[in-house]
Amino acid sequence: MRLSFTHSVDGKPFVGALLVLALVALPGAASAAYYTAIQTPNTFQAMPLPNGAAVTSYGSSQFKGWSYSPNELPITLPFQVGFFGQSYGVANVLGKGMLTFGTQYPTTGSGSSGQRAIPSTSTTPHNFVAVWWDQIVCNDTSGSDAGGPIQTQVIGTAPSRNFVIQWTTCRRYAGSGVFTAQVWLTEGSDEIAVHYGPVTGSGSTSWSASMGIENLDGSDGTFGPSASGQNCNPTCGPTNFPTNTKVTYSSGPSLAVQSVTAPTETFTGLPISVSAVVKNQGGKPAQGFTARVLVNTEPALTSSARELAVDSGTYDAAPGQTVAFDFEVRLPVDLQEGTYYVLVEADPFRQVPQSSRASSVRSTAPISVGVRAANLTVPLVSAPEQIELGAEFTVDWVAANIGNLEADAAPYIVVLSDHANPGSSSLVLRAGEVDLDMFSEVPMRETLRLPAGVEAGRYYVGVVFDPEARVFQHERNNNTGVSKPVLVASSALSVETRVLPEAALGAPYCVVLKAKGGDGLYVWSLEAGSKLPPGLVLEESPKGNRAKGLPFQTLLCGAPSGIGTFDFRLAVESYGRRATGDLQLTVGGSALTLQIAETSLPAAAFGIAYDTRLTAVGGTAPFTWTLVRGLPAGLTMNAAGRITGTPMEDGGFEPTVRVVDSEGRTAEQTLTLPVIGPANVVCATTGLPSRKVGESMDGIAILAAGGKKPYAWKTISSQRLGSGAGTTSEMFDGQAPKGLTLSQGGQVGGAPKEEGSYLWTVEVADADHGSRRCVLTMDVSGERNLSVSTLTLPTAAVGTAYSAWLQATGGSGSLTWSAFDRGLPVGLELDSSGRISGTPTLDQLDGESSRTFSFVVSVRDEQNRRGLAALSIRLLSEAPIAPVARAESKSGCQAGASDPSLAALALALGIGGFLRRRGTRAA
Numbered sequence: 001m002r003l004s005f006t007h008s009v010d011g012k013p014f015v016g017a018l019l020v021l022a023l024v025a026l027p028g029a030a031s032a033a034y035y036t037a038i039q040t041p042n043t044f045q046a047m048p049l050p051n052g053a054a055v056t057s058y059g060s061s062q063f064k065g066w067s068y069s070p071n072e073l074p075i076t077l078p079f080q081v082g083f084f085g086q087s088y089g090v091a092n093v094l095g096k097g098m099l100t101f102g103t104q105y106p107t108t109g110s111g112s113s114g115q116r117a118i119p120s121t122s123t124t125p126h127n128f129v130a131v132w133w134d135q136i137v138c139n140d141t142s143g144s145d146a147g148g149p150i151q152t153q154v155i156g157t158a159p160s161r162n163f164v165i166q167w168t169t170c171r172r173y174a175g176s177g178v179f180t181a182q183v184w185l186t187e188g189s190d191e192i193a194v195h196y197g198p199v200t201g202s203g204s205t206s207w208s209a210s211m212g213i214e215n216l217d218g219s220d221g222t223f224g225p226s227a228s229g230q231n232c233n234p235t236c237g238p239t240n241f242p243t244n245t246k247v248t249y250s251s252g253p254s255l256a257v258q259s260v261t262a263p264t265e266t267f268t269g270l271p272i273s274v275s276a277v278v279k280n281q282g283g284k285p286a287q288g289f290t291a292r293v294l295v296n297t298e299p300a301l302t303s304s305a306r307e308l309a310v311d312s313g314t315y316d317a318a319p320g321q322t323v324a325f326d327f328e329v330r331l332p333v334d335l336q337e338g339t340y341y342v343l344v345e346a347d348p349f350r351q352v353p354q355s356s357r358a359s360s361v362r363s364t365a366p367i368s369v370g371v372r373a374a375n376l377t378v379p380l381v382s383a384p385e386q387i388e389l390g391a392e393f394t395v396d397w398v399a400a401n402i403g404n405l406e407a408d409a410a411p412y413i414v415v416l417s418d419h420a421n422p423g424s425s426s427l428v429l430r431a432g433e434v435d436l437d438m439f440s441e442v443p444m445r446e447t448l449r450l451p452a453g454v455e456a457g458r459y460y461v462g463v464v465f466d467p468e469a470r471v472f473q474h475e476r477n478n479n480t481g482v483s484k485p486v487l488v489a490s491s492a493l494s495v496e497t498r499v500l501p502e503a504a505l506g507a508p509y510c511v512v513l514k515a516k517g518g519d520g521l522y523v524w525s526l527e528a529g530s531k532l533p534p535g536l537v538l539e540e541s542p543k544g545n546r547a548k549g550l551p552f553q554t555l556l557c558g559a560p561s562g563i564g565t566f567d568f569r570l571a572v573e574s575y576g577r578r579a580t581g582d583l584q585l586t587v588g589g590s591a592l593t594l595q596i597a598e599t600s601l602p603a604a605a606f607g608i609a610y611d612t613r614l615t616a617v618g619g620t621a622p623f624t625w626t627l628v629r630g631l632p633a634g635l636t637m638n639a640a641g642r643i644t645g646t647p648m649e650d651g652g653f654e655p656t657v658r659v660v661d662s663e664g665r666t667a668e669q670t671l672t673l674p675v676i677g678p679a680n681v682v683c684a685t686t687g688l689p690s691r692k693v694g695e696s697m698d699g700i701a702i703l704a705a706g707g708k709k710p711y712a713w714k715t716i717s718s719q720r721l722g723s724g725a726g727t728t729s730e731m732f733d734g735q736a737p738k739g740l741t742l743s744q745g746g747q748v749g750g751a752p753k754e755e756g757s758y759l760w761t762v763e764v765a766d767a768d769h770g771s772r773r774c775v776l777t778m779d780v781s782g783e784r785n786l787s788v789s790t791l792t793l794p795t796a797a798v799g800t801a802y803s804a805w806l807q808a809t810g811g812s813g814s815l816t817w818s819a820f821d822r823g824l825p826v827g828l829e830l831d832s833s834g835r836i837s838g839t840p841t842l843d844q845l846d847g848e849s850s851r852t853f854s855f856v857v858s859v860r861d862e863q864n865r866r867g868l869a870a871l872s873i874r875l876l877s878e879a880p881i882a883p884v885a886r887a888e889s890k891s892g893c894q895a896g897a898s899d900p901s902l903a904a905l906a907l908a909l910g911i912g913g914f915l916r917r918r919g920t921r922a923a
Contacts, residue, residue, distance in 0.1 A: 035222040035249040036283035038319050042246035044197035047151050058150040065137035071095030082190025084215040097136035099129040117234045118212035119221030127216040131181050134209035135173035160359050161187040192249040196242045208235045213249050250283025255346040256359035262342040267372030269333040269405045276325045276344040280317035287316045289347040291325050299341040299363035333472045337371045375403030376465040378481025383461040389490040395446045397463050401436035407471050409433040415462045418608050422462030427605045428678030453603040453676040456489050457520030489519035495581025501617040503560045504592040508621040510557035511597050518574025524554040527569035533585050535561035560587040594619030596669035605676040606650045606705045614641035619661030630655035648684040650677025650705040681707030681766040683774030690779040693863050700748040707766030713746040716761040754864040755782040786811035788869030795874045798842045806834040813862030823855025825875050850876045
């Protein structure tokens with residue numbers, strides 16, 4: 001997964017340590033004060049506030065202020081508010097210019113003003129927010145507060161709302177100056193903010209107010225800084241009123257994700273940009289935090305949320321500062337199509353102590369996610385009609401991506417194949433990568449040269465995209481393109497057969513004639529004026545292939561009828577060229593020792609079909625051939641001496657063959673066989689032989705070809721595939737299937753420990769540091785069957801506790817039980833030990849007195865053997881008064897695993913062979 005991010009603090013790039021705002025401390029106050037007061041400039045904005053709900057106004061009939069009635073106004077809060085560690089749902093506006101919390105109004109004391117220190121245990125009131133603690137009156141109904149002296153408004157959306165309480169044009173009793181102020185309460189936080197507005201009029205020199213907060217018993221509190229930032233506690237005058245200032249009382253750092261932005265429409269697998277702004281709303285620095293991005297089907301952080309990326313850095317934020325994050329993340333390719341939310345969480349590793357984390361997660365609006373995938377195709381491959389052996393040639397082809405997801409570094413190979421369906425096992429001429437945007441085409445040109453040893457003939461040039469399935473695609477059947485037939489030829493043509501093995505008078509004789517160059521299709525004839533040895537003729541094998549334009553061989557065969565040394569000349573034609581060769585054959589008068597005519601075999605190419613035939617001279621026909629040792633993997637030899645197959649190894653090989661004639665005489669010969677390999681290392685082994693649990697795999701080798709030997713092997717991962725309904729695959733990164741090992745030389749060892757079908761991903765690297773990943777398939781079967789032996793289950797009753805144990809036979813070690821996500825009555829569950837328990841509910845009977853619920857259970861042992869069974873539970877609306885005996889049917893079958901309805905359920909689930917009865921096992 002690729003991740004990039006940038007961040008800034010307060011809109012400026014972050015370049016070093018954060019500037020920490022000065023915090024106002026109360027001289028002489030307790031060092032363990034719960035709150036810290038922070039003063040920041042703030043242009044006051046009166047109600048109505050933007051992005052908020054309708055304003056609620058409280059008129060003079062509901063609140064007037066000090067010395068008037070009413071002078072107390074309870075307000076029910078739209079959410080719980082924290083204050084000194086306690087939670088409150090009611091706030092009270094008092095005539096003293098303060099706010100208290102709770103359902104009981106604390107006494108305001110007999111004093112006429114707030115001329116006392118904060119905090120103070122000796123003088124009431126307590127548990128307050130003192131906005132401007134004095135003899136405050138808000139009853140000017142003819143002036144600017146005609147809409148109501150107290151107003152409230154909810155700002156924002158859950159779970160990050162604010163509730164604002166505003167004092168509108170309030171004055172000191174008998175004074176002339178008026179002010180406006182607001183208290184902001186934050187959802188999910190105990191932070192308190194007071195916004196101070198303007199003071200109009202001359203004010204009053206008699207103002208003697210206090211500002212601050214205090215807890216329930218007066219043992220803790222914090223004064224509010226005045227306009228000059230100095231301590232005027234306990235007596236603040238008109239010049240101390242902090243106009244256009246915000247005073248925040250914070251209990252500590254408080255990280256809030258203020259905004260998250262992401263595209264409103266995207267697709268699985270697509271990279272998207274996500275931006276977020278995180279603010280420290282608290283009164284103390286937040287240090288060492290980071291942020292992460294998630295995606296979820298809900299706009300909240302739940303267990304179903306999937307992490308996309310985590311910012312690898314750590315950051316600090318002083319009170320009031322913001323950090324901006326910009327992520328580039330990719331949605332998981334296996335995300336299902338639908339509606340999702342992108343979430344950003346601040347401080348996911350809980351490095352910052354916060355009293356509340358309700359605001360530390362924020363989501364985008366719903367985004368639409370569609371399934372995206374690349375679809376790699378090769379719509380055109382153009383190769384020359386003729387390619388000269390040893391010369392360079394050019395292949396033009398088109399790389400296309402018709403899918404809706406870009407493919408970065410999409411791997412491809414250019415191959416030479418002897419058939420029109422090339423694949424990764426064909427002779428690799430070039431391997432490369434190409435970047436493809438969605439719905440794009442890129443013209444490609446490859447300048448190539450055939451490796452030494454490729455023989456003349458008719459081939460196809462193919463391009464195979466993503467041969468090892470590294471790119472996520474919905475469709476892979478169109479990953480290959482192929483050219484028209486290509487003739488590989490050489491202007492040089494020569495006769496390779498010169499010295500013929502000796503023959504015996506009257507003995508069967510047959511030798512394959514060999515030529516080199518041309519176009520691989522050789523037509524032999526006797527040169528004019530020359531004669532073949534008596535009794536021998538030229539014949540073609542297989543007969544008829546020449547007329548069809550297919551490959552064939554020409555042989556000199558027969559039974560010599562004359563003794564002596566015979567010289568003759570043959571001509572060969574190919575590719576419009578003609579060559580002649582002088583041959584000599586000696587025929588003896590008596591039977592010769594049985595010999596094998598060949599000392600070498602024609603060159604083969606890795607991954608390309610091969611076919612040749614051995615010949616014997618001397619002895620008495622018929623001949624029987626056997627392989628002693630040494631053919632490369634993929635080639636075999638039959639009793640007639642024909643070697644066929646597709647080489648799956650490259651290099652030089654020296655196979656030894658043996659021939660036996662009808663008289664029992666034998667001959668052996670070690671031959672040379674070069675196999676041309678691909679330019680780059682490729683995988684030859686694609687599957688391993690099946691084994692039973694505990695059966696040894698020693699002696700099995702994994703093969704590769706191409707590149708430069710020696711090879712080095714290692715395991716990348718293994719995956720045990722889900723088999724049957726209700727099963728899932730298991731991935732083991734960096735591990736071979738349990739019980740198996742892989743040596744650096746490619747030798748498999750050990751014995752499998754768990755039953756199942758496996759995909760084993762290994763990597764081979766050659767001496768030039770080229771590498772290739774190979775996916776090996778393997779099946780492991782178990783020797784001891786595991787089956788469910790429980791046939792019937794007790795009847796259940798609505799509202800009555802139920803308990804029953806399942807039993808199984810076979811397997812080994814501890815057993816793990818599970819049920820499919822259907823069938824069990826609501827209220828009952830099957831735990832991993834095999835116990836069904838719980839209390840069924842009534843609503844699932846749909847008004848009936850009883851109902852039978854059918855379901856499928858699965859049991860696994862420690863070697864992953866699996867047993868399945870279909871069972872049923874009958875549910876009654878009430879428990880029977882007394883047990884009633886029930887006779888079995890004549891067939892001896894009861895409701896349970898043999899019920900026809902359960903067989904139908906099994907068929908619907910695609911599960912076969914689990915309706916047989918089993919033995920019992922002790923619970």
